[in-house]
Amino acid sequence: MIELLQISRGGSGGVTGAKILAEAAMYEGLDSQAIPKYGAERRGAKVEAYVRFDSSPIRIHSPVYNPTHAMVLDSSLIKALEIDKVSKDGIIMINSSHIPDFLKGTNRKVAYVDATSISKELGLVVSGFTLTNVTMLGCFAKATGIIKMENIEKAIEKTLGAKIAPKNIEAARRAYEQTKVETA
Amino acid sequence: MIELLQISRGGSGGVTGAKILAEAAMYEGLDSQAIPKYGAERRGAKVEAYVRFDSSPIRIHSPVYNPTHAMVLDSSLIKALEIDKVSKDGIIMINSSHIPDFLKGTNRKVAYVDATSISKELGLVVSGFTLTNVTMLGCFAKATGIIKMENIEKAIEKTLGAKIAPKNIEAARRAYEQTKVETA
């Protein structure tokens, strides 16, 4: 079983992103779950969501305590990540043009991409918030290889609908291209 | 155990009468209960109440199905009395100047007194209703001998208060005097 922790800011679409990812996993033939951390959400405040992937049916309903991978949608939130809880073999994915200082020397595998710039370029901005949730799915596909881009695209299409999906798919694709994976 | 069935009309004070009787029994050293028949009461409609007397503590909570004695506060209600249910040895007490035809030939012991006239004479009339409930207690004392008049008077005094008790006591006393007991 693979477990993802996703950290984002309230209002930036993290929950939707997690759901799209779980849906993509379904197309991949995996069983999956997307779990928003249960509680009052506030725009700008830190929000967690979890995604589980498994080849057999999932019967676990807990939040994820020790994620395989972690994904941080806003680089300013990186400090909120408890790295020790993430599997040593896992990948830390981050929306950033570079490896943040915070991760340096951790010897972790870090995948990074400047999703904010990509999203902005494509106009993925809602009431002042740049939406990087979908964009970062490209990073996930690239970094983990768990899910093929085509399935991520299919899930984006299904969830967001024909009107706004294309821009988002494009964003995810660009992120896929631009993601770099390095050991920090 | 002695059980009394009392039949009256809604609004004529039957429930209070039964309670006074039970209280009198208490002064007599008996255990007692006064049970209004549970349900919506309507002025003028037939209403039943039950009184139990025993020398040992009463732990029965049922209504009375087979009364020892019966008391009817309004002679027009006599037809509502199911005589067969009353103990053969019991007394049927009725507010009437004579033994009603309905009882004739039943071979029952009947105590009768014109409580209405007594009450009227003493002004025991409330919104058009002549109250015979207390008056008939005199009849009960006389006919059954279960409770002494002094205890009935004490109970009337306690329940009705110093202001209206005297007239009621007087009514009960007169009824006591005037009650006739015959076999019908």
Add this chain to the structure above:
Amino acid sequence: MTEKEPSMPILYPIEGAAGLTGDWRTQRPIVDPEKCKMCNICWQYCPDLAITAANKEENKVIVFDYTFCKGCGICARECPFGAIHMEKEVD
């Protein structure tokens, strides 16, 4: 499993749902046919539907239904012509 209808607290309309309420009466209304102007004001005000309306065409005055009349006295009180009076019920 046999088909079975649920048992429910359902009642159907009947006259005398609360019995023959004439029993409750301690006084009864009596109409004076001479005085009744057949205006049916009493009919209108009887909460117990215990008055058969008067009929001017047929020259019929009101009639009481003592089976159900509770003897409230409204009809007597409201008759503008004093055509109704209440009498104590005799035992």
Add this chain to the structure above:
Amino acid sequence: MTEKEPSMPILYPIEGAAGLTGDWRTQRPIVDPEKCKMCNICWQYCPDLAITAANKEENKVIVFDYTFCKGCGICARECPFGAIHMEKEVD
């Protein structure tokens, strides 16, 4: 039986009951001390008590408390003198 107080859901007043809410901010207000007329209109409108009021007597302009300011932008929007502007938070 030892005396025991019941366990109840009681909380006591503290600053930062919801944490250091400055974290939520994506943009921060900046005051231009030149322009601030010390009217304290911004102070009045801040839902987060994140402004220390200006003091005319002491000639002190307003000060932001970035530990708690959520960056809503009301102060900047409401300042009649355009003395406050919002800047994107840098990561």
Add this chain to the structure above:
Amino acid sequence: MAEEVVMLTGNHSVSEAVKRVKPDVIAAYPITPQTAIIEYLSRVVDSGELDSHFIRVESEHSALAAVAGASWAGARTFTATSSQGLLYMGEWVFWTGYARLPVVMAVVNRCLAPGWSIWVDLQDSMAFRDAGWIQIYNKNNQEVFDTTIQSYKIAESKDIALPVMPCLDGFVLSHTSSKVILSDPEEVYNFVGDYSDPIIEIDTGKPFAYGSIVMPDKYNKDRKDLMEAMERAKAKIKAVNKEFSETFGRSYGNGLIEKYGDDDADLTIVGIGTLADETQQAIDMLTSEGLKVNSVRVRTFRPFPTEDIIDIAKKNHKLLVIDRSVSFGHEGHLQMEIESVLKRNNIDTPVIGKVMGLGGEDVPYTRIAKAARENL
């Protein structure tokens, strides 16, 4: 004023007890067969006989909300209801229990609609057996008076801090007059004590917030404490029953249960409320027939008298449990709980259950006796 011996209805008995403990705030809403309780109390408050605030609320939900509010402010409180009224305040019944407020609420048991029916069964109060209230069921009007008094002493102990629900059978007790010894008001008040050191008290000088969002760990801590308080309440109820007996000369079994008849019978009839009183009459009858039968009245349903039930079951050969309420889709409440206790403690004594008297159906002692004979 000293002790008085009077003829009193169950409702009036509640009121007389309440008058003696002098609650600061009363709020209640009328419902048959409870209404007479609050009619009496509104009279004595308005007449000045009882120095208390009486809030004539617009519903039961508000009745319990208002007394809960008063209780948070450190006041002694009282309310009463029945049936639909209890259901209508249901949210507040749980709220009050979970909040550990020492509210006393008399419940005059009445069955639930539809169809409309105003007569007794215990379905109403039983529906709140999970709610964190102590429930004490009474057999006669004297006990109603006494239990109402005891309820305050139990509820207001800091080591308990639970609301208490004295329950009395509608009409059968509430409207029936029987002999009641009304203890001296001052003695009663002294027995209960004043409520000057409240469990909780709002104070503008010392702000706190009650009931904000809690995380699961704290939530569990509070509920565990509630569970433990219920456990402690067993000893407390027994102690109060004993102290009451020492002061006033009246007691009810050991406080949790009341036994009747000889130990080691062939059959023990277990019941609750007036049916259990009626059962004693049946026991006398059966005993006179030479049968070995005794009875147990469950006085407190919450906390459930587990240890006493174990004891009874061990000492006797068979239990016949008579319920006046039932969980549709399972079985009678008393039966279910007794069975669970015996099962948990590996006690073989057989249990037979009968549900009787729903919707005010009269259950004469002869019917109880018949059931006993059939199961001997």
Add this chain to the structure above:
Amino acid sequence: MAEEVVMLTGNHSVSEAVKRVKPDVIAAYPITPQTAIIEYLSRVVDSGELDSHFIRVESEHSALAAVAGASWAGARTFTATSSQGLLYMGEWVFWTGYARLPVVMAVVNRCLAPGWSIWVDLQDSMAFRDAGWIQIYNKNNQEVFDTTIQSYKIAESKDIALPVMPCLDGFVLSHTSSKVILSDPEEVYNFVGDYSDPIIEIDTGKPFAYGSIVMPDKYNKDRKDLMEAMERAKAKIKAVNKEFSETFGRSYGNGLIEKYGDDDADLTIVGIGTLADETQQAIDMLTSEGLKVNSVRVRTFRPFPTEDIIDIAKKNHKLLVIDRSVSFGHEGHLQMEIESVLKRNNIDTPVIGKVMGLGGEDVPYTRIAKAARENL
């Protein structure tokens, strides 16, 4: 439109099922975590996708009252709630059950205040286990979808005529997305059938009065029939589960319970809701450790699956019962009921009870496994 495979939250699964059975009238009030159900339904009603009347009531008491009204008028109905909302409509929960109205109400389980907490435990729906409702607890979103559909078929059978409450764990199911097969709308509708011959129907041409005052004998008759309908419901639920399986290829144990693992284990873990699903994970783990452990998920708490529990207990050596709700002053609900069943049927299999996960406390399968190991 045919079958679709989608990622769906539990709430959305309920809505999709409801949309397919096409209720005539929906009335509901928002409350976390149930709200998304009615948000979705109000959208499809307002958009015209679902031809139904949606009443935006001002409280839960009115929500259930309104759907009950519609049900009396012969309509198919739906509502949903959680926690405080369920308590607030409590009077109507009993009313609907006693009235035998085939209402379907989804309950998204959430614990009760105070303090405020929005997370799951089963205290809310358990509080209504006496109310004459069928209660079906679900383990995952697929079952939520399927059970909601089945509920109508059960509720609307004339020989049952009971409201049904499909229950799903708040957040854990309601807000978590997972794979759900949404069956073809037409097939679903055909499976349930239309409600053209209603259990009861108001007709101005044929007046009747529902729920006037009833005497105790009639009251008892109605309640006895309710008890019997609950009994019959066991077979009905099984039959519907079977028919559902034949039509859609999905089923849940025998409808009343779902077993997991090999028979004749040293320990059987009995649970309800998602904890029972989580338990299956624990069973795999324990089995892989060489331990002989299996599990049972109680799917219908009402009617209680007495016969199945007997069967399980007879075939196994020990039961570990995990409750996510408790009756304060007694014990966990599932434990209590299972113990009572075993006791009544003289089954010696020991029962150990554990209450876990109140107030949304997370219970990982490892904790369940630990409890199992400790009790082996």
Add this chain to the structure above:
Amino acid sequence: MPTTIKDLMNNPKEALLKGHFACAGCGSALAFRHAIGAIADKAVVVIPACCTSVYQGFGRGVAFDVPTINVAFASSDAVAAGIKHAMDKKGKEAHVIAWAGDGGTADIGIATLIGACDRQDNILHIMYSNNVYSNTGGQRSGDTPIGARTTTTPFGNKTQRKMVPFIMMANNASYVATASVAYIPDLVDKVKKALSYDGFKFIEIDASCPVAWKSDSADSIHVARLAVETGVWPLFEWDSKSNKAVLSKRGSKYRNKENRKPIEEWLNIQGRFKGMSEEEIKNLYADVDRQWTFLEKFLE
């Protein structure tokens, strides 16, 4: 054309049958007879806990010849709304009427009432007010007048009368009216007129209760008439279209205080007001003034 006594005789059928369980002289039963009788072929009535739940029958059969649904106390309008929506959906015609006492309307039931009004559910709420909880034996309600002795205000009620019609105006019901058992044709007119409006309609009827009012049952009409003639009970209609109130013909002259009889005439024939102090009477007068002052704002 205003309804006449003759018209009343031509009702589709009687809604109330003989031999019901209301007390002798019950104003509520009389009101039911005519208000529902006038539309008996189309009426569905929803009755929350109140005297009407009792007087309709008692086990054997029911005295109402219209579909009658008895419901929990605080829910008549919600149930009525549910019924109406269901019947609309099924294409069936009906006038769905919530028939409730003052307690069920003004107190415990007012959230439900206002909720249905807010949604403009297409139903009519008829509140018959006997100013008290009669069914439970006469406790104070929000509609109890100042000074009335009830079983929970044994020394006189102190609170002002809650004017539900005003609340419904403020809440923008489509039609609001007051009526009285003393003016039956007027009552029937208002019921029929109400039903001609879409959305939520509200009528309050002053309905004598000889038991709670401690009045002679024969006075049930007389006392209600006095309430109008003393100004205690203004008879009017209001609708949201106009946002204007109009006094009913039978009550219009009492707008002028000089035409009003002294309130004491109304008080004196009711035992519930026995022992009222001067002060209480003054307060009652003031409360009646308050009601008129409020109403005046909406009159031409």
Add this chain to the structure above:
Amino acid sequence: MPTTIKDLMNNPKEALLKGHFACAGCGSALAFRHAIGAIADKAVVVIPACCTSVYQGFGRGVAFDVPTINVAFASSDAVAAGIKHAMDKKGKEAHVIAWAGDGGTADIGIATLIGACDRQDNILHIMYSNNVYSNTGGQRSGDTPIGARTTTTPFGNKTQRKMVPFIMMANNASYVATASVAYIPDLVDKVKKALSYDGFKFIEIDASCPVAWKSDSADSIHVARLAVETGVWPLFEWDSKSNKAVLSKRGSKYRNKENRKPIEEWLNIQGRFKGMSEEEIKNLYADVDRQWTFLEKFLE
């Protein structure tokens, strides 16, 4: 003397502490800060389920420095009444305030509100209206304006706005006022004035919710000001003694329609009104007119 910003600084203490859990730009939190702050040494607040139950804190501590009792949704006024009676009985001074949203006031809680008003319990009810059930994610309430997109009226709300202040006038509260987060000193004046009255007091505050209104958080004051300037939100006071309404200084000029800004200005900065049809806008204008027409009756 009207309150000034300077006066606000001299509050006994802050009622709201920094670091609370309200969204950025929350009008309710701002209103709480000042309304309760002005009387913070004497205030006891009772909070039913609403955003305020959440933004006060989350497990660690509470952001309110006044006694705060969180209660079931439909009961704030009953609890407040209970507290007030208890404190009176115990001889303790306090201003007990029920602080509730529009849902808890106008919908599920209105029976409790009216009940406490009817009894003239000596408390103040402050309704902050964000026109929606914000705490549960933005469902329609009875106070939702025509045309607003909410999660339960995704294609626009159709029902008229429920004017609770009017209902409270009809129900004869001792003091009724409306206020706005755009006019803080006016709000504080009204709170203080309300507390000078005996009996039941009511204030409704138009309190922006950037989340539900889909507006920029920076616009929270601006949008509230526009509500006043467009006539959508009349600012007034009324008391039962006079039965007269007085427009507040800051709002009086909008009585004259010519002085009002077009409602569209208010609509256009809120995402919740996006996609409103001409018809809906017309209906909204009509509803605003209706409110003023009602209010006019009580103005000099």
